Amino acid sequence: MHRNPPCTPGGSSKVREEKIGVTVRMRPLNPKEQAMYDLIAWECLDGNTIVFKNPNQERPPTPYTFDKVFAPTCSAHKVYDEGAKDVALSALSGINATIFAYGQTSSGKTFTMRGITENAIRDIYEYIQNTPERAFILRISALEIYNETVIDLLNRESGALRLLDDPEKGTVVEKLNEKVAKDGQHLRHLIGICEAQRQIGETALNDKSSRSHQIIRLTVESSPIDSSGHLKSYVASLNFVDLAGSERISQTHTCGARLKEGNHINRSLLTLTTVIRKLSGGKRSGHIPYRDSKLTRILQSSLGGNARTAIICTISPALSHVEQTRNTLTFATSAKEVINNARVNMVVPDKTLVRQLQKEVARLEGELQSPDRSSSSCLKSLLAERELQIKLMISSLQNFKHLSKACEIQDMQMERDIEDLRRQRDLAQSQLKLERRTNKVQKGSNDYGPSAQVVRCLSFPEENESTSIGKLTPVRRAAVGRQVMLKNLLISPDPSILASEIQKLEHRQLQLCENANQALEVLHKDFATHKFGNQETAETMSKLLSEIKDLVLATSTAEEIVTADKVNLMEKITQLDCQGNTIASLERKLENVQKSIDKLVSAFSTEEAPESKAHLKRKKILPFTLSNSPNMQHIIRAPCSPLSSSCKAMEHEIENRVPPKNNNAFSGSDASESLHKDTSRNDEQSCNSILTRGGSPSTGRSKSVNVKKIQKMFKNAAEENIRSFRVLELEANKSVNEETDIVDRSPLSWHIMGDPSDQMYMEVELRRLTWLEQHLAELGNASPALLGDEPASSVSASIKALKQEREHLGKRVSYKLSAEERELLYAKWEVPPVGKQRRLQLVNKLWTDPYNMQHVQESADIVAKLIDFCGSDENSKDMFELNFASPSNKKTWGGWNFISNLLNL
Numbered sequence: 001m002h003r004n005p006p007c008t009p010g011g012s013s014k015v016r017e018e019k020i021g022v023t024v025r026m027r028p029l030n031p032k033e034q035a036m037y038d039l040i041a042w043e044c045l046d047g048n049t050i051v052f053k054n055p056n057q058e059r060p061p062t063p064y065t066f067d068k069v070f071a072p073t074c075s076a077h078k079v080y081d082e083g084a085k086d087v088a089l090s091a092l093s094g095i096n097a098t099i100f101a102y103g104q105t106s107s108g109k110t111f112t113m114r115g116i117t118e119n120a121i122r123d124i125y126e127y128i129q130n131t132p133e134r135a136f137i138l139r140i141s142a143l144e145i146y147n148e149t150v151i152d153l154l155n156r157e158s159g160a161l162r163l164l165d166d167p168e169k170g171t172v173v174e175k176l177n178e179k180v181a182k183d184g185q186h187l188r189h190l191i192g193i194c195e196a197q198r199q200i201g202e203t204a205l206n207d208k209s210s211r212s213h214q215i216i217r218l219t220v221e222s223s224p225i226d227s228s229g230h231l232k233s234y235v236a237s238l239n240f241v242d243l244a245g246s247e248r249i250s251q252t253h254t255c256g257a258r259l260k261e262g263n264h265i266n267r268s269l270l271t272l273t274t275v276i277r278k279l280s281g282g283k284r285s286g287h288i289p290y291r292d293s294k295l296t297r298i299l300q301s302s303l304g305g306n307a308r309t310a311i312i313c314t315i316s317p318a319l320s321h322v323e324q325t326r327n328t329l330t331f332a333t334s335a336k337e338v339i340n341n342a343r344v345n346m347v348v349p350d351k352t353l354v355r356q357l358q359k360e361v362a363r364l365e366g367e368l369q370s371p372d373r374s375s376s377s378c379l380k381s382l383l384a385e386r387e388l389q390i391k392l393m394i395s396s397l398q399n400f401k402h403l404s405k406a407c408e409i410q411d412m413q414m415e416r417d418i419e420d421l422r423r424q425r426d427l428a429q430s431q432l433k434l435e436r437r438t439n440k441v442q443k444g445s446n447d448y449g450p451s452a453q454v455v456r457c458l459s460f461p462e463e464n465e466s467t468s469i470g471k472l473t474p475v476r477r478a479a480v481g482r483q484v485m486l487k488n489l490l491i492s493p494d495p496s497i498l499a500s501e502i503q504k505l506e507h508r509q510l511q512l513c514e515n516a517n518q519a520l521e522v523l524h525k526d527f528a529t530h531k532f533g534n535q536e537t538a539e540t541m542s543k544l545l546s547e548i549k550d551l552v553l554a555t556s557t558a559e560e561i562v563t564a565d566k567v568n569l570m571e572k573i574t575q576l577d578c579q580g581n582t583i584a585s586l587e588r589k590l591e592n593v594q595k596s597i598d599k600l601v602s603a604f605s606t607e608e609a610p611e612s613k614a615h616l617k618r619k620k621i622l623p624f625t626l627s628n629s630p631n632m633q634h635i636i637r638a639p640c641s642p643l644s645s646s647c648k649a650m651e652h653e654i655e656n657r658v659p660p661k662n663n664n665a666f667s668g669s670d671a672s673e674s675l676h677k678d679t680s681r682n683d684e685q686s687c688n689s690i691l692t693r694g695g696s697p698s699t700g701r702s703k704s705v706n707v708k709k710i711q712k713m714f715k716n717a718a719e720e721n722i723r724s725f726r727v728l729e730l731e732a733n734k735s736v737n738e739e740t741d742i743v744d745r746s747p748l749s750w751h752i753m754g755d756p757s758d759q760m761y762m763e764v765e766l767r768r769l770t771w772l773e774q775h776l777a778e779l780g781n782a783s784p785a786l787l788g789d790e791p792a793s794s795v796s797a798s799i800k801a802l803k804q805e806r807e808h809l810g811k812r813v814s815y816k817l818s819a820e821e822r823e824l825l826y827a828k829w830e831v832p833p834v835g836k837q838r839r840l841q842l843v844n845k846l847w848t849d850p851y852n853m854q855h856v857q858e859s860a861d862i863v864a865k866l867i868d869f870c871g872s873d874e875n876s877k878d879m880f881e882l883n884f885a886s887p888s889n890k891k892t893w894g895g896w897n898f899i900s901n902l903l904n905l
């Protein structure tokens with residue numbers, strides 16, 4: 001059976017407060033008292049008041065007022081009816097009830113309780129009989145507290161029983177035997193058994209004195225027979241408590257066991273008195289010593305609890321027990337102030353509970369099956385909302401996948417673009433190298449130059465973009481458009497356009513990543529908000545978030561790398577742009593230089609032809625007079641000059657020089673051909689034969705040299721030497737950008753503007769300066785373009801070369817001139833007779849006065865003698881012969897490498 005909290009029979013949880021009903025029953029004088037002529041000391045004034053009769057009338061009587069005061073003549077039925085019946089029948093309506101008798105020993109407690117119990121049983125069964133709509137079950141249990149031991153009166157062999165604290169029921173007796181009373185007779189029989197089991201002892205005051213507290217408990221369960229109605233089921237306990245009587249040892253004359261019993265009885269009664277006293281007057285705040293005795297523990301619910309309680313105090317009228325009676329009346333006075341909170345203990349039988357649950361299940365099933373019910377519609381709307389959210393999340397997930405795919409395609413396309421750039425760069429480099437090698441072999445050929453090759457290399461493979469792009473996917477179309485743009489950028493490297501395109505690509509990539517990240521976060525938030533999915537879904541979402549973060553990080557890293565590459569490209573393109581030297585322009589310049597050199601060489605080669613003699617004869621005027629500044633400028637800015645930037649072109653010419661005997665290489669130049677036509681033929685073939693390129697140095701060098709012509713040549717060379725010396729410093733400060741002008745002032749102009757007869761000198765000077773330039777290049781171990789500080793190093797190198805040249809001449813003084821000739825020259829050139837390095841002093845005085853033609857001529861004579869044109873000295877060969885063989889260890893010009901480095905991304 002399921003026990004609910006106590007409530008009123010109506011099902012409500014009403015609590016009814018009421019004071020304990022306290023009545024006083026005074027018995028008549030018993031035979032012993034009558035035998036002793038004891039006096040009646042108490043008088044019942046009315047049904048509620050009792051007073052002590054003062055025989056001496058000395059003091060006014062003290063009245064005690066109670067709910068009822070029963071005189072000795074009152075019957076048991078009346079006591080029950082007026083003092084206990086109402087409380088007893090409360091159990092039938094689910095309210096716990098307790099009726100107990102309190103009084104001194106032999107005051108009639110047992111006598112009174114027997115009468116109340118009998119009447120209550122009678123009334124209970126009468127009520128049951130009068131209440132056919134309900135089914136009642138009466139169970140009986142009985143115990144005694146003997147010497148503070150709980151004994152089951154229905155099963156005494158069970159021994160002492162423990163008291164347990166049940167949160168719902170309160171204090172319960174463990175293993176207390178309970179029997180169902182079949183009817184009133186059976187109940188009475190059981191009660192009789194219990195009384196028979198109770199401890200009874202003989203004292204001086206009572207032959208059958210109860211030596212224990214006895215509690216007979218009737219449990220009444222009632223439930224409506226027809227469960228379809230609103231009638232409730234109840235359960236309640238009705239306690240009949242017959243206390244042991246307080247006793248005075250002086251009066252009971254007890255000893256031994258009786259004395260011990262008396263002590264326990266008095267002690268427990270004292271606790272009961274204390275509890276009642278404390279509960280009286282509504283004093284519930286303080287500690288109530290229920291647990292000080294087993295009696296108060298068991299009666300706790302009846303003493304200030306949820307039970308209805310009726311106390312019948314029995315007293316003896318004898319004057320000899322007046323003090324004991326006073327104590328009883330005092331106790332009763334206190335007890336009548338105790339307030340209980342009676343509640344109905346409503347129970348739901350298991351069968352009823354099952355039926356109710358079945359009904360509820362049927363109702364819920366009907367609501368679920370019925371589409372019109374409000375709860376079902378709410379549920380359906382909730383489900384529809386969830387389904388919509390799930391669809392939105394799936395859509396977001398798909399968008400996220402598309403964005404991720406787009407990002408991936410974008411990255412792959414960028415990688416392909418970069419790879420295309422690298423491949424084009426490598427191809428350009430390789431073709432450039434090939435072009436260089438080809439140029440060495442096919443020197444002089446202008447049909448195709450490096451420029452055209454390189455430009456072709458840098459071009460992307462042509463494709464029919466107008467038709468093919470339309471067939472491509474949008475992503476591929478954008479990629480092709482970008483490729484075309486990059487191709488245009490490479491053909492015309494505009495840094496601003498390239499930077500703008502790079503920024504666009506980076507911005508688009510960043511935007512795609514942000515969109516993907518936002519979509520994933522929204523998706524993740526939806527999952528978290530609506531708690532969709534299971535643990536696996538949550539892990540998948542976390543993994544996707546982690547992946548997109550990694551993607552963003554990877555993209556950032558890739559951006560940095562690509563940005564770094566692009567920055568390098570930008571810097572290099574910008575550098576190239578600042579120099580104003582695109583690949584094509586550089587190649588055009590190189591081509592021009594090559595043409596100039598080829599023309600120059602061709603011009604010299606034409607001197608082998610007979611018709612060139614006339615040209616040499618026709619012009620007799622020296623090209624480098626002091627007043628002829630333009631011609632002087634040609635010399636100064638000749639490509640052979642080590643200080644001129646045109647030296648680069650010269651170096652390049654040397655680099656690409658063909659083998660010495662390949663005369664055909666010079667015949668292909670149109671400029672050479674025109675020169676051939678303009679060149680006069682004269683009879684100075686012997687002089688020119690010295691300078692024939694195709695001849696060996698030994699055979700080309702003739703003894704029939706026109707000394708005057710050579711002297712004139714050296715005179716002019718001296719002038720130029722000095723002037724070159726003076727302008728070296730000025731030249732050092734010139735910008736490299738003058739290269740274009742220098743190309744225009746190539747040696748070809750000498751030939752056009754000068755006297756052909758002076759070309760021998762020009763050729764000598766050219767070879768000399770070429771030798772110096774080569775020598776300087778070897779000493780410098782680098783080309784000016786690579787050194788980067790052309791002016792300073794060139795001046796230093798030129799001075800050093802000039803010094804070496806003079807030292808070279810000085811050494812030759814010793815073995816080219818006799819001692820006599822040397823002394824004569826020393827004297828003539830005012831070299832001190834005593835001193836160190838007189839030979840070098842002599843040489844240093846040569847060419848020092850360009851305005852003194854005699855000085856110049858004499859210097860030339862000395863030099864001619866020293867260098868011994870007819871000798872076989874290797875230095876002289878290198879310096880003056882037409883030796884076009886390039887030095888084996890010549891350092892190549894790094895200009896093209898430098899441009900290649902610009903494209904080395």
Ligand SMILES: Nc1ncnc2c1ncn2[C@@H]1O[C@H](COP(=O)(O)OP(=O)(O)OP(=O)(O)O)[C@@H](O)[C@H]1O
Pocket residue numbers: 026027028030072103104105106107108109110111112206208209210211243244245246314
């Ligand atoms: N109202 C009464 N009318 C007639 N006889 C009574 C009445 N009350 C008690 N008696 C008689 O008094 C005697 C003692 O009564 P009882 O045993 O009931 O006292 P008690 O209070 O129970 O004593 P104890 O506490 O010692 O058990 C009994 O013989 C009983 O018949």
